[in-house]
Amino acid sequence: MTTTTLSPVQPPKPAPTRAQPRPFGLVRHSLALARRSLIKTIRTPEQLLDVTLQPIIFVVLFVFLLGGAIAGDTHQYLQFLLPAILVQTVVFASVATGVSLNTDLKKGVFDRFRSLPIGRSAPLIGSVLGDLIRYVVATLSLAICGLVLGFDLVNGIVPALAAVVMTIGFAFCLSWAFVLLGMVLREPGAVQGVAFLTMFPLTFGTGMMAPVDTLPGWLQSWVHVNPVAHAMEAARGLMIGGPVAGHVVWVAAWGVGLMAVFAPLAVRAYRRRT
Amino acid sequence: MTAAGSTLGGMEYAFEARGLVKRYGKTTALAGLDLSAPQGTVLGVLGPNGAGKTTAVRILATLLRPDEGRAFVGGLDVVKDAAKVRRLIGLTGQYASVDEDLTGLQNLVLIGQLLDLRKSEAIARATELLGEFGLADAATRQAKTYSGGMRRRLDLAASLVGRPDVIYLDEPTTGLDPSKRDDVWNIVRGLVKDGVTVLLTTQYLEEADALADEITVVDHGRSIAHGTPAQLKQIVGGQTILARPADPARLAETEAILTGVSGRPAESPSRGVVTVPVDGDAQFTEAVARLAQAGVSVTELSLRLPSLDEVFFTLTGQRATDEEAA
Numbered sequence: 155m156t157t158t159t160l161s162p163v164q165p166p167k168p169a170p171t172r173a174q175p176r177p178f179g180l181v182r183h184s185l186a187l188a189r190r191s192l193i194k195t196i197r198t199p200e201q202l203l204d205v206t207l208q209p210i211i212f213v214v215l216f217v218f219l220l221g222g223a224i225a226g227d228t229h230q231y232l233q234f235l236l237p238a239i240l241v242q243t244v245v246f247a248s249v250a251t252g253v254s255l256n257t258d259l260k261k262g263v264f265d266r267f268r269s270l271p272i273g274r275s276a277p278l279i280g281s282v283l284g285d286l287i288r289y290v291v292a293t294l295s296l297a298i299c300g301l302v303l304g305f306d307l308v309n310g311i312v313p314a315l316a317a318v319v320m321t322i323g324f325a326f327c328l329s330w331a332f333v334l335l336g337m338v339l340r341e342p343g344a345v346q347g348v349a350f351l352t353m354f355p356l357t358f359g360t361g362m363m364a365p366v367d368t369l370p371g372w373l374q375s376w377v378h379v380n381p382v383a384h385a386m387e388a389a390r391g392l393m394i395g396g397p398v399a400g401h402v403v404w405v406a407a408w409g410v411g412l413m414a415v416f417a418p419l420a421v422r423a424y425r426r427r428t
Numbered sequence: 429m430t431a432a433g434s435t436l437g438g439m440e441y442a443f444e445a446r447g448l449v450k451r452y453g454k455t456t457a458l459a460g461l462d463l464s465a466p467q468g469t470v471l472g473v474l475g476p477n478g479a480g481k482t483t484a485v486r487i488l489a490t491l492l493r494p495d496e497g498r499a500f501v502g503g504l505d506v507v508k509d510a511a512k513v514r515r516l517i518g519l520t521g522q523y524a525s526v527d528e529d530l531t532g533l534q535n536l537v538l539i540g541q542l543l544d545l546r547k548s549e550a551i552a553r554a555t556e557l558l559g560e561f562g563l564a565d566a567a568t569r570q571a572k573t574y575s576g577g578m579r580r581r582l583d584l585a586a587s588l589v590g591r592p593d594v595i596y597l598d599e600p601t602t603g604l605d606p607s608k609r610d611d612v613w614n615i616v617r618g619l620v621k622d623g624v625t626v627l628l629t630t631q632y633l634e635e636a637d638a639l640a641d642e643i644t645v646v647d648h649g650r651s652i653a654h655g656t657p658a659q660l661k662q663i664v665g666g667q668t669i670l671a672r673p674a675d676p677a678r679l680a681e682t683e684a685i686l687t688g689v690s691g692r693p694a695e696s697p698s699r700g701v702v703t704v705p706v707d708g709d710a711q712f713t714e715a716v717a718r719l720a721q722a723g724v725s726v727t728e729l730s731l732r733l734p735s736l737d738e739v740f741f742t743l744t745g746q747r748a749t750d751e752e753a754a
Binding site for chain 1: 511512522
């Protein structure tokens with residue numbers, strides 16, 4: 155073993171013209187990364203196939219399969235179902251961020267992000283923000299479907315838009331739970347599997363398909379705490395009339411709570427994952 | 429290795445790692461590795477797959493924390509001052525780490541924006557780098573349409589956006605054909621000319637010899653030799669002339685000529701081929717002249733460095749293993 159240390163003395167190089175840190179780094183970096191995520195989605199639009207078709211399939215299936223039995227008439231059932239399907243579709247769409255981050259993490263490009271002087275949370279916030287496009291596409295697809303089937307916006311367009319904003323806001327908060335799954339689990343398939351297991355009680359354990367008072371007591375108790383159920387009732391209230399404020403408070407409280415718990419955990423898991 | 433404690437974290441080294449240990453369960457990836465390079469030099473880290481090269485790079489690039497030992501870049505601790513270290517370094521991984529869905533330009537502009545360049549500055553810097561790396565024509569094409577060599581160049585460009593002081597190149601030419609490899613080599617030489625310090629990991633002795641000021645040979649997570657390429661060659665023996673006479677009947681004659689040139693006995697390791705160790709390329713020129721004089725025509729005549737395998741055989745007495753990856 156040799157232990158030679160040479161001294162190839164080099165003249166110090168001129169001070170490099172390196173960019174200096176600027177304020178609001180986390181916001182700028184997250185937005186730049188959200189744009190990256192958006193470009194990727196636009197370049198591979200087939201990623202949006204699920205959120206485009208799923209609301210159509212659910213509406214058509216449920217309205218014509220169950221409408222007659224539950225409501226006695228498909229139009230009335232469409233009025234009852236569509237606001238809830240809006241919530242279900244958008245909440246479903248929030249799983250994808252965790253799945254795609256799990257795939258992305260294995261690529262070298264995340265190593266590069268980690269070697270850059272940016273906040274550890276920036277790549278995660280960027281992905282979550284970039285995936286807002288999925289919620290928008292899901293909503294548009296559902297809106298067209300509703301229009302074709304003759305959904306009647308009883309309260310007009312503005313409350314309906316408020317319902318959309320509330321739903322997307324909640325999905326944004328909830329998606330951090332799936333980001334955490336994406337950080338913790340090894341395979342994208344596992345992320346999807348576990349996420350969907352939680353997704354079924356969340357979206358179907360609600361008054362989406364049938365009025366809550368027709369459910370057995372134990373299920374009603376679940377529906378009363380389930381934030382997705384409250385989001386569906388709030389959306390109904392806004393779009394076809396009914397109580398809104400109480401439900402919105404539930405949704406907001408749950409959304410903030412979910413994000414406050416899962417976002418820091420997700421960032422921590424990302425930091426640790428090597 | 430000599431002046432460990434006193435210069436630890438000192439500025440005379442662009443980067444310096446002492447006693448790095450990293451374990452993954454029962455596997456020990458690094459078992460007390462030392463690495464350092466003065467500013468403006470290239471340190472070649474030579475070792476087989478699984479020697480711990482990539483683990484060492486990931487620690488120096490702040491992607492991994494060492495279980496033991498410390499590492500400094502520009503005098504800053506890679507664990508405690510990770511955020512500041514990240515402003516000084518550029519990383520090019522073993523596999524091209526560019527975003528395939530983005531264009532070459534979008535890739536570099538994104539990195540620029542993440543490095544706090546203003547959008548216009550980021551575009552200017554990206555355009556400049558794309559030009560330098562011969563990618564100007566492909567700037568607006570998605571990286572997935574690039575050839576392997578183009579991707580590697582884009583990857584290198586991405587690690588240079590922030591004008592780093594220290595660049596880590598983890599096996600930058602693995603999987604590239606020889607002409608593309610020369611491109612990368614020229615880029616590395618250009619960087620050093622600009623005062624950048626480079627850590628280059630490689631499995632090829634030839635590559636380390638072509639680029640590195642000093643070489644650390646790594647095996648099983650520790651340094652087993654360190655020195656300039658010339659010093660290393662003294663340990664493992666210099667180059668070898670290999671000749672294959674066109675007429676197999678003249679093998680003995682060729683052997684005699686080469687023995688005469690080298691002063692050391694030539695041997696015939698495989699049928700129809702003669703090899704002899706030599707001290708430098710002057711002896712190669714002489715061998716060419718003498719073979720020509722004797723009228724021995726050859727189908728193959730080359731001057732080659734010992735292979736990594738031969739280096740390891742000399743240093744450790746065993747063949748370089750090719751097992752688990754780092």
